[in-house]
Amino acid sequence: MTVSLSGKEVASKIEEKFSGSVVESSAENLVIKSDRVLDVARFLKETDGLDFDYLNFVTAVDRYDHFEVVYLLSSLEHNHSLMIKARCYDRENPALPSVVDVWQGADFQEREIYDLFGIKFEGHPNMKRIFLWDGFDGHPLRKDYI
């Protein structure tokens, strides 16, 4: 069975490595400060106790007052998984560090989030729309998109 690690115990490990990067951690969700996502990601991948080498998916949810980007990571040998989140509050040009150099699988999914939500990912090889044509204005999956 895939054990989904609870946010608390992983949060403690992250805290001692990057103090102040965990915004909130409860039993099933673990929120990371938005600008520390890349370091936490690299940490989660390299430490041998966790070594989350497989990124299941990256997606974003529009929680009306802020965007929430959700990463589901899992490790194939230990067969455990973890869901971490990052929030960005400003709606004009939300930005997050891209995790493409840690997991190459995030390439198209981050472009899709940019295309449908407008969240820019710095450090992404070619950050442009994936489904809609470049002239399209607005980001459809936002709640305030008519």
Place this chain on the structure above:
Amino acid sequence: MKLERYGIGIAKGLTVTIKHLLRHPTVSQYPEQRLNISRRFRGNELIWNQEKCTGCGTCAKTCPQGAIEIVTSTDAAENKYVVEKYEADTGYCIQCGLCVESCPYQALYFSHNFECAKYRRSELVQGKEKMLDTPERKVSGYFYPDKAEKLPKQTLLIEKITEKR
């Protein structure tokens, strides 16, 4: 000593194709030979039972495409809704069957024929009278097992022996 490098694989593949030359083809000639479709087939048009229908509009609400339009007026005498206008736009309908499934009074069925192409987009909209249950329109057994018994059994490709001629 595996001989699979020197044309044996190609030869085996060739024997398979030549064997198919002697087998009965699996295709059937549509307009002349008609296969029986499934008894639960979700045909394109709806069949509406006016007596059972109470005008509750559940079908219009559950239709994901919003293809069903129902207008009712109240009839104080028998305190019952009278259905003024009942239209199903088969152009929008994706034949998902949620309306037939959700009708609490079993007043809506699927028709069992699939050859209902039209020339005009306006003809696609099925009015109230076209939906009535007339004898020659076969009712599909989708969600109604008793109606399924009356329909012919589905012809399956498995039963049609494709080995011998």
Place this chain on the structure above:
Amino acid sequence: MAVRTEPFVLNMGPVHPSTHGVFRMRATLDGEVVVDIEPVFGYLHRGIEKLTEQRTYNGIVPLTDRLDYISSMSNNLAYCLAVEKLAGIKVPERAEYIRVIIAELQRIAALLIAVGAFLNDCGAYFTPFLYMFREREKIVDLFEMVSGQRLTYNYMRVGGVSQDLPEEFMPALRKFMDKMPHYMDEYDQLLMQNEILIARAKGVGILSGEQAINCSASGPVLRASGVNWDIRKADPYSIYDRFDFDIPTQTTGDCYDRYRQRVDEMRQSLRIIQQAMEQLPPGPVRAEVPHLVRPPVGEAYARLEAPKGELGFYLVSDNSIAPDRCHIRPPSLINLTALRDMVRGWKVADLIIIFGSIDITVGEIDR
């Protein structure tokens, strides 16, 4: 005097005989050798994730049919698993067994198309494709008997299955089950040891294990690179832990191994269906669920081993009759991230085979 050559951009455009649908690759070629390719998506983007926000939970099931339209039953099942996990619904025994039989039949049907299309790209002029379509017709006949439609089944509901199996389903399935192995051996004999296919496909477009994991590939593409990861075994959903079947893996992860991997997986699915048929219990097929399901506030992610890979639904609900957010993990789109590295340096003919061996459906990529 060296001949001055410059690479030219060739548009393997949305309309191309072997891009499996409206998929476009802008390939820069130097003569026949592929220098770089840039996939272009969005020709079949219908905004399904936006549509799900205005539909009731049961109204979304017809939408999931249109994601990976070659294996709609698996999409239905994945979505229903997610909603049941979110709302905490217990599915009756008979429905679980029916779901396993139908999902494994759908896997065989989808893998048949994948293998047929791959062989067709290699040049075997439609013969394997038509043989495998004949088997797929038999499976689609069974699905038509059960659900009423031949492609967009809309058969599974939250809490179970929409209707019970008709009584003539079991004899037809039994007849299919004892004829299928004979046809499977015939496909192997047709092209498996074919020298030309081995010359064309072995060692072409190699995807190593680490690269596959790093590109979060899943399904036959991942297992063909030697990674033993199958969700039916690693994280068994519904009742997959009751059946014994094994997970075939290959070694080098080239096009030939992906083709062989899919053929082996079809045989495993036959084993599962055989066991599920024997243990099929009587009983209700659908839990007591209101037609307009209203799950509590929260989120849930459920996934299953679809024929293309790990298909998952991430649902966020705010206690209303429509989900607040429904994200679909598209195995076809994510498997394509590795395409660019696999294809560089090979010829145009190999680009077509490597792309064919990844086996994508555009409905799932563009959503």
Place this chain on the structure above:
Amino acid sequence: MATFDFNIYNLVNSQAVPPDWPGGFWWHWLFFTVVIIGFVLTLVMGVIYIERRGMGRMQSRLGPNRTGPFGLLQPVADAVKVLLKENIVPTAADKLVHWLAPVIAFAPALMLFAVIPFENGALLADLNIGILYVVAISSVSTVGIFMAGWGSSNKYSLLGAMRNVAAIVSYEIPMVLAIAGVVLIAGSLSLNQIVMAQNVPFVLLQPLGFLLFFAAGCAEINRSPFDLMEADSEIVAGFHTEYSGMKFAMFYLVEYAEAVAISAIIATLFLGGWKGPILPPWLWFIIKIILVFFAMVWTRTTLPRIRIDQLMAFAWKFLFPMSLLNLFITALQVLAGWPTELAWVMVIVNIAVMVVMVFIWSKFFFRLGGGRLEA
């Protein structure tokens, strides 16, 4: 008779048998032009029908059966449809080259039949260098195909045309060497003499030569495993992507006319042209053509396609050395002067030689594929 008679297999003096067809009168060439054009076009129609129907039945489907009884008029229906289609010429195309390409591609396909004997002595021109003429003419159609590829200024057709030129150049040599083997035994270049000398069909005396010629022939007219020139899955339709209407009909005809031509040459060179027990000789000839063509249809239905660089490597590293070896061994046998009544022992020896050579060559020297790009 040749002054220096090396022709040991000449079991019966070929001149003794009077030719069935009393040639030599003036309207001979007029009659034969009409026969060739009529024969080729009807046979091409028949061959298209056989291919579509045969492939259909091999793929467990029916094949055309709606137009005329058993779908026999399907090729006619195709021709009429294609002729009525609008003739689109791309604007960026080189108009003259685009228009001229089908003509140049089609002419050689018909000219090949001038030297092919339908009956003993019944051929348009009984050239004593028949085979040399065939080899020369068959490479002219490449010019037409390359003009088509270049003329339609479309990247896909350019790719197809380049592939075609590369393939035909490298498959010309194994084809010619395989023919040289046959000519060595028959002792004469004229096709009529070759058929006369075939009391034992040369396919038994020259099995390796037959295989080489069949493979090289299929590559010349891009059919079965070597159909890269219009590989549908890769470069859409190769050199005739931009052709429609009448010009496309010409290319469609060229493809099948050349297939009939190659199977006719194989029938005359290896299967003993018109020789056969009871049936009239010209009927035997047609049966053999259809048999060889059916083998092409059979391989086309089953075999996948070879990649372009493997195609080249296969020609230069496998067919070319094998044809040299085959020529060398045949020359040894002719020089050794094998006694004529032991002809049947020759057959077994040659087949054994073929199996051994193919086995050794593909085990040690050349292995196709293996994931590497042939240099």
